Amino acid sequence: xxxxxxxxxxxxxxxxxxxxxxxxxxxxxxxxxxxxxxxxxxxxxxxxxxxxxxxxxxxxxxxxxxxxxxxxxxxxxxxxxxxxxxxxxxxxxxxxxxxxxxxxxxxxxxxxxxxxxxxxxxxxxxxxxxxxxxxxxxxxxxxxxxxxxxxxxxxxxxxxxxxxxxxxxxxxxxxxxxxxxxxxxxxxxxxxxxxxxxxxxxxxxxxxxxxxxxxxxxxxxxxxxxxxxxxxxxxxxxxxxxxxxxxxxxxxxxxxxxxxxxxxxxxxxxxxxxxxxxxxxxxxxxxxxxxxxxxxxxxxxxxxxxxxxxxxxxxxxxxxxxxxxxxxxxxxxxxxxxxxxxxxxxxxxxxxxxxxxxxxxxxxxxxxxxxxxxxxxxxxxxxxxxxxxxxxxxxxxxxxxxxxxxxxxxxxxxxxxxxxxxxxxxxxxxxxxxxxxxxxxxxxxxxxxxxxxxxxxxxxxxxxxxxxxxxxxxxxxxxxxxxxxxxxxxxxxxxxxxxxxxxxxxxxxxxxxxxxxxxxxxxxxxxxxxxxxxxxxxxxxxxxxxxxxxxxxxxxxxxxxxxxxxxxxxxxxxxxxxxxxxxxxxxxxxxxxxxxxxxxxxxxxxxxxxxxxxxxxxxxxxxxxxxxxxxxxxxxxxxxxxxxxxxxxxxxxxxxxxxxxxxxxxxxxxxxxxxxxxxxxxxxxxxxxxxxxxxxxxxxxxxxxxxxxxxxxxxxxxxxxxxxxxxxxxxxxxxxxxxxxxxxxx
Amino acid sequence: xxxxxxxxxxxxxxxxxxxxxxxxxxxxxxxxxxxxxxxxxxxxxxxxxxxxxxxxxxxxxxxxxxxxxxxxxxxxxxxxxxxxxxxxxxxxxxxxxxxxxxxxxxxxxxxxxxxxxxxxxxxxxxxxxxxxxxxxxxxxxxxxxxxxxxxxxxxxxxxxxxxxxxxxxxxxxxxxxxxxxxxxxxxxxxxxxxxxxxxxxxxxxxx
Ligand code: SF4
Ligand code: SF4
Ligand code: SF4
Ligand code: SF4
Numbered sequence: 001x002x003x004x005x006x007x008x009x010x011x012x013x014x015x016x017x018x019x020x021x022x023x024x025x026x027x028x029x030x031x032x033x034x035x036x037x038x039x040x041x042x043x044x045x046x047x048x049x050x051x052x053x054x055x056x057x058x059x060x061x062x063x064x065x066x067x068x069x070x071x072x073x074x075x076x077x078x079x080x081x082x083x084x085x086x087x088x089x090x091x092x093x094x095x096x097x098x099x100x101x102x103x104x105x106x107x108x109x110x111x112x113x114x115x116x117x118x119x120x121x122x123x124x125x126x127x128x129x130x131x132x133x134x135x136x137x138x139x140x141x142x143x144x145x146x147x148x149x150x151x152x153x154x155x156x157x158x159x160x161x162x163x164x165x166x167x168x169x170x171x172x173x174x175x176x177x178x179x180x181x182x183x184x185x186x187x188x189x190x191x192x193x194x195x196x197x198x199x200x201x202x203x204x205x206x207x208x209x210x211x212x213x214x215x216x217x218x219x220x221x222x223x224x225x226x227x228x229x230x231x232x233x234x235x236x237x238x239x240x241x242x243x244x245x246x247x248x249x250x251x252x253x254x255x256x257x258x259x260x261x262x263x264x265x266x267x268x269x270x271x272x273x274x275x276x277x278x279x280x281x282x283x284x285x286x287x288x289x290x291x292x293x294x295x296x297x298x299x300x301x302x303x304x305x306x307x308x309x310x311x312x313x314x315x316x317x318x319x320x321x322x323x324x325x326x327x328x329x330x331x332x333x334x335x336x337x338x339x340x341x342x343x344x345x346x347x348x349x350x351x352x353x354x355x356x357x358x359x360x361x362x363x364x365x366x367x368x369x370x371x372x373x374x375x376x377x378x379x380x381x382x383x384x385x386x387x388x389x390x391x392x393x394x395x396x397x398x399x400x401x402x403x404x405x406x407x408x409x410x411x412x413x414x415x416x417x418x419x420x421x422x423x424x425x426x427x428x429x430x431x432x433x434x435x436x437x438x439x440x441x442x443x444x445x446x447x448x449x450x451x452x453x454x455x456x457x458x459x460x461x462x463x464x465x466x467x468x469x470x471x472x473x474x475x476x477x478x479x480x481x482x483x484x485x486x487x488x489x490x491x492x493x494x495x496x497x498x499x500x501x502x503x504x505x506x507x508x509x510x511x512x513x514x515x516x517x518x519x520x521x522x523x524x525x526x527x528x529x530x531x532x533x534x535x536x537x538x539x540x541x542x543x544x545x546x547x548x549x550x551x552x553x554x555x556x557x558x559x560x561x562x563x564x565x566x567x568x569x570x571x572x573x574x575x576x577x578x579x580x581x582x583x584x585x586x587x588x589x590x591x592x593x594x595x596x597x598x599x600x601x602x603x604x605x606x607x608x609x610x611x612x613x614x615x616x617x618x619x620x621x622x623x624x625x626x627x628x629x630x631x632x633x634x635x636x637x638x639x640x641x642x643x644x645x646x647x648x649x650x651x652x653x654x655x656x657x658x659x660x661x662x663x664x665x666x667x668x669x670x671x672x673x674x675x676x677x678x679x680x681x682x683x684x685x686x687x688x689x690x691x692x693x694x695x696x697x698x699x700x701x702x703x704x705x706x707x708x709x710x711x712x713x714x715x716x717x718x719x720x721x722x723x724x725x726x727x728x729x730x731x732x733x734x735x736x737x738x739x740x741x742x743x744x745x746x
Numbered sequence: 747x748x749x750x751x752x753x754x755x756x757x758x759x760x761x762x763x764x765x766x767x768x769x770x771x772x773x774x775x776x777x778x779x780x781x782x783x784x785x786x787x788x789x790x791x792x793x794x795x796x797x798x799x800x801x802x803x804x805x806x807x808x809x810x811x812x813x814x815x816x817x818x819x820x821x822x823x824x825x826x827x828x829x830x831x832x833x834x835x836x837x838x839x840x841x842x843x844x845x846x847x848x849x850x851x852x853x854x855x856x857x858x859x860x861x862x863x864x865x866x867x868x869x870x871x872x873x874x875x876x877x878x879x880x881x882x883x884x885x886x887x888x889x890x891x892x893x894x895x896x897x898x899x900x901x902x903x904x905x906x907x908x909x910x911x912x913x914x915x916x917x918x919x920x921x922x923x924x925x926x927x928x929x930x931x932x933x934x935x936x937x938x939x940x941x942x943x944x945x946x947x948x949x950x951x952x953x
Contacts, residue, residue, distance in 0.1 A: 300759075341760065343758070343759050343760055345758045351780075361780075362778065362835075365777050365778050365780075366777070366778070368760060368763070368777060370758055370760070370763070370777075370807050371780075371781070371807075372758060372804070372807065372808070373781050373804075391804070391808065393781055393800065393801060393804045394801065394804055394805065394808060394810075398757060398758075398808075400757050400758050
């Protein structure tokens, strides 16, 4: 079927009153070369939509440009299967943001005309993505780690009707929780420590045929992508079992911070234990009097909170593990419940009891546990332990003796290999460095997932070595599609949080296998059917795409060409922005779909004194912020032309050079926050864009242009007022700079 | 055991907290304080006394018996109830403060010469005598607490006020000779004695 292009212009919502719609129609026809051009006074109502549907059915229209409201509005009305569609934003992008009044009629009309030109140009370069339905796609889910998080994930997945492969490295399920005497209360009235529930869960798993358990096993190798992961499960005996799964939940938990690193707090000395050590003593006591290792009954105990945690000297953990205040409260009640006369002191700096922990705290106070806001500086072990501390309320140095001292040390995630350390070693190894090769192989043995990915064997770590990704918007997501982290491997947490977490990750994994089966993207472009392809004839094997893909989606084939694993891809376009020879594209988003929009704008001559500024706005935050500025009827300069991009990372520098060559006066890029506290939906996109643009200075110089003509900024979704000011300030700055010397050469 | 260790044994133990719970009005709420400091920040008298309620409660838990019972803080509480209404843990702070003062007084550990304590004693003794407060003897007793010279000086300074009150029939100079009593004085004395007995029993006082 031949391509047939149509444009539909809405005159509703006041568009028709403020703009000359017939002129826009003429532009779509003549300049946009649309075969069918129609306008409607209410395009999103049933009649308007039917008009378009009829054209698709009867006129064989295959590509449509809708010039009406923002692409973010009326998405349900304007949904037409099987056709490619672009949206020209006349309402939020023009009507609502250009100042009202006759004196602005001219610039308003010019802006609208440009958006129509751009919409037509874009759709001409688009193809409707067909999707990539798989013939066989696995919907089984691998859960790595059989602790509280892993068991919860496995049961939740099985209960939802999916098969689970559960791999646990020790000989029994239960993980850390299995070693506890009791757990913190998780049910009203949150006053008493409760049974861990591990035994019941283990029994339920054993009775669930959909869960296949591998004990004493680790992951020997993981290859493939969502929907087709091939896992080599390495058993203790040396045997290897192959499992095919569609997604992975990594619930590998934590290790306790090594007490030996805390000699000043008595780590390693007799009768100084960590919280895990106390659980062991309590388990042994089995409800009776808790005895020390030497058999002596404990009559007085001091808990030292934040031991080796929240440390600002850089020696120990800098973070708060969140659970240990509650854990010490629980452990103090082990003593009080058994014998109220036992002296139990909890030395805390800030008592942090999230959730319903406050009720538990009160319950322990009720039982007579003494809470002292103080900082311990020295602990000596031995028959009579001694704690030197500063009481922060009474502001005095003090010391206290006790039979037993418990250190509340923190959680260290079992997240496997740190890719930041891995990458340079691999690069050196590939360069032939023999030592590096040995190092690399040794490092790989410490990996949890042993991913056969070009970018390394485990999921990238976020802060402090935790396998997290986007802490604000997308918990559970790692930077590897189809692999979800749950529990303390993701961030420090207690059992209740871990089980919630595992439930969330389980649902994410289920989404992933379903999406993979039909070739749909996972978040944040959920449901997107497009995927990147590379014209390998043109590829120079520069590896930029392979290295820069934030999700490790690209491997290398035998000939060292990039090999795209579509199921791992999030469709951010970062690879497309990276490729210096521009051979990477999506069916509906490419160097051409945006480039043609850049070129479609009619740039006025220098003497008209109407600058043109290109705004490339991230569709996740900046573009919505601009829409919301419109919704709030804030006005900004009518000289800007905004093009939404999937991610700032997808911006190819050719668009900037194209814009400059066409005589634009400036280019403003708006992406999400980058860096450690990033809010970029594709993690690295905004950062990469900022980096790439910092290198564009030379190109600008060659063109004889000032560096100010390209600006890279960070915008949050709530920044509607700020974004307006940014635009207006930038336009004013450019006006001061004078028109681009490139005008008229384009 | 060294002295330092000896002290360490005594500190941050249950002993004093338990003593307070047993002997002080609402003393069993002391352990529920979460050391937020809201009371300390709310007390209008805060700058004028040694320890804020927050500190007093922490000192109790730290086992600082002598310091707590000899502190002037409880005596300075004016019962404004600011702390009570604000305490997030709903400690009856004002009541505990007065309870502590009362306990310290009984034990004879309360600060000597503390004005509130002295006036309180004067007031109580005056009240118990006739079952009602004799304003004249109470005032005179108060003026002369620091000796004859000081008493005369204050008396002279307050002369105009006294005369004004006599004129307005708010003060009967005849009351100086013992004054009148409540109707059933004997019954009143019996009632006070019984109340003291009940309280002593409740708090385990022997003396
Ligand atoms: S939970 Fe409590 S003990 Fe643990 S690090 Fe945080 S503040 Fe310290
Ligand atoms: S679109 Fe994004 S996720 Fe997909 S391969 Fe390219 S860079 Fe990677
Ligand atoms: S960035 Fe482009 S040229 Fe470089 S390896 Fe990837 S596809 Fe090839
Ligand atoms: S306000 Fe209440 S909880 Fe806070 S310090 Fe004072 S007594 Fe304690």
